[in-house]
Amino acid sequence: MAYIADPRPHHGALPARSWLRSNAPALSLNGPWRFRLSPTATAPEDFAAEAFDDAGWDDLPVPAHWVLHGDGAYGRPIYTNVQYPFPIDPPHVPDENPTGDYRRQVDVPADLAGCERVVLRFDGVESMFRVWVNGDEVGTASGSRLAHEFDVTGSLRAGANVVAVRVHQWSAGSYLEDQDQWWLPGIFRDVTLIGRPAGGIEDVWLRTSYTDGRGLVLPEVTADAPVTLRIPALNIEQVVVAGEPVDVGEVAPWSAEEPMLYDATVSTAAETVTLRLGFRTVEIRGDQFLVNGRRVVFHGMNRHETHPERGRVFDEEHAREDLARMKRFNVNAIRTSHYPPHPRLLDLADELGFWVILECDLETHGFEKLGWHGNPSDDPAWREAYLDRVERTVERDKNHPSIVIWSLGNESGTGANLAAMSAWVHARDAGRPVHYEGDYTGDYTDLYSRMYPPVTETEQIGTDGSRTPLLGCTPAQGARQRTKPFLLCEYAHAMGNGPGALDQYEDLVHRHPRLHGGFVWEWRDHGIRTSTPDGRPFYGYGGDFGEVVHDGNFVMDGMVLSDDVPTPGLHEFKAVVQPLRLTFDGADVVIDNLRHSADTSDLRFVRRDSSALAVPPIPPGGSVRVAVDADPAAWLTIDAVLAAATAWAPEGHVVATAQRPASEAPVAPARVSSGWRPFEFENGSLVRLAGRPATGPRLELFRAPTDNDEGLSDRIEDSDESRPDVSSADVWRRAGLDRLTTRRVSVERSGDALRTVDRVAAADSALSVLMETIWSADGSVRVEILPSSGWPTVWPRIGVRFDLPGDVDGASWFGLGPHESYPDSMRAAQVGHYRATIDELSVAYARPQETGHRSQVRSLTLTSGDDAWLTLTTIPDTRGRRPGFTLSRHTPQQIARAAHPHELPPSTTSYLFIDAAQHGLGSRACGPDVWPGFALRPEARTIRLRFSPGAA
Ligand code: IPT
16 A cells, blocks of 8 residues: 555556547446545555455445535545645545545456557546556556546456555645545546557547747657548648648637637548637737737636535536526636636537636645645655646646646645656647746746735735835846746635725726736635534535534635625626726717627617617727717616527526616605504604614624635735734724613704604724714604724724514615625626615625625615515715615524524524625635725715605
């Protein structure tokens, strides 16, 4: 078993080659295998023998992770971020090393067995495996998300065969796979027997380029026979001559926006391989990253392979729908964090159109806390493993036009082995630059890349002559970094409610051409579907599976929830990065096409208040001015929609939206309906509202902390020594914002009006807030909120709460919507008339937290089933600001106590919050805090509402 702790990557695996679609005989070994799990690696190896009796074993499907089967009988998933779930003792791993033995009878057809050679291919096994065919050992391999092939010709025969595989959860390779995700052992990608006919094609690389309207193919074919290249749509049919490019004449280029693909075949007499070609040229010119001569701006997502039931087992239909969803949300790029995905994913990216950064399977993040001491990245013993990993990465996927950058890996410190990987890639593929964020000084990579810098720092990177030193750089190194294109390989940590400030990052891209956008961390939550002992299903995160060490819900940081529901953050992203800028100017709208290479002929422009708007096609980078004859007193909303269905969205799908505000009339005086009693009081306190039991308003300064409110923002540590070591949420809890108490100071009646004054404060605190409430018989209420001096913190909100009967279960409103919005995440919100049930108003974040705030509400009707009960009209304060509302089944205090949605208590009350203000969201779970302009300082506020019966 010495091989388990051997840093060398494999014994007996064949050199890497492309994942090819070929007509040679092949046999999928996916399906049920016999399976036995042992707690250590020491079980006898006799199971590899043909005659072994596996009758007592279980069945386990391939592909699968064994911990996601057997309901705990085969162990449970483990989630860690940076921590290694085993002692840091490289290259050794514990004796407690769950080991899965697999066996399968394989009936090999004669055509396959009759090939000159047969290879056995594994597309993904975590973390290391050993293979036997008919009792003969054929090799071992590690590199979980990489493909390995073994020549099994000598052991395989036509008819009955036995393939046996032993898989170890932990191995030396695990030290190189410390990615922030679940540890999920097993044969989790396809297993295939592939026939290699005599005179067949060993490997193909059709490099393409595009210049001045013409395409070029530079074929590299490994075959022992004459090879013909055919591209029917271009009338190409010619014998391939090594090293000679094929000029294919005029072609339509490939881009993420117009992913034009040409079917091609490469054949010998014995074998035909089918590919799809996209013609594009990737190049770095100065500090510009260009494809087909034009600058690319990445509106990207970091994509892990994760599914609540299957883990990293690929499901093509789900993946296609996921990518189509990305396209619908204006995502144009994917970083395959932090390993190559299933090979089919790249076919989908070619076809649907994404700029892809294809990342190697590498991360040694757990060495960071040792000051990178002992990091494999700089240790010669691991050099072969590093090179093997990058070779397998590049060779497998080299034919994809969507891949425009190779990435060496993630968070692995720096060192000679990374430099060697980069040198290998440069020698192998001159057509794509090399990325690695950890090369801070830019010694061996082509792009400058960072994760989670604040907006200010990002801007400084885009600017010349800044005195601000760049992370880890001397002034000279910093100057060199500034000569390169810059991208944010990770930014906008999308954990829970957030992120804020997407628009601030996007704004920089348009002002500083060196900045090429970036990749949000990350696309999906990694929740694993599980259930409580009494059978209530939920999405589990770290700690839900009895792990010894884990990192909690840090794995739930996606723009899409575990059940595929797009978050409000994703809607915000879509609005912020929309490919058209629409600017209202007097009676005109100016439309800029911000796309890379597509004009706007695929779009129709629609006014929501009337009909189509005639807009001539706008070339990329172009602009038109169009007159809109619209009433300035009305809200004018223009949508750019797809004129025809695409592979990813139906006709009419909204690509971009802009809204011109109306000049709003002041709120009309109240119509006092006779006999209507808006308020009833007892002892100076509200007991009934419009005929139903109700209490309030009660001052509420607390919100259930978001993951960002709980964040410590360790990324800022590097650059900001004044960083506080407590989260905003800690500060709020210490100040007692979640446990405010009230003392009634006075109650006064004068005529029809009632005036109360309350002093609101927390135990053991001398700080307070005075709240004056004035009720008028016309149905209006005015709340003045006045903090004492000396509050040291930002506040999560300044609002009031009304407790209403539980059958108040919906709202319709005129104001910003339809989704929740916060001060630094408002771009997706449009003023309009919306309605939703109380449950639809909240987002089911994996860990319950603040949710549901609708900003700038003009009027709000509370409903009970189909009945409109009560309407609140807001009156702007003296600075024209209007409150927002939240309608929820729970208080912030209840929400803050729940770790999962199913832990929220049953509710018989509906809580209405009217907030004069909310604190921003920021990105502090892993990134910058709320931008000062969106931070809520304790301050005096006024809330004015007018109540009226029924609907507005
Ligand atoms: C960064 C990692 O690269 C990414 O994999 C993920 O863990 C992310 O953080 C947080 O969710 S590294 C971090 C130290 C910034």
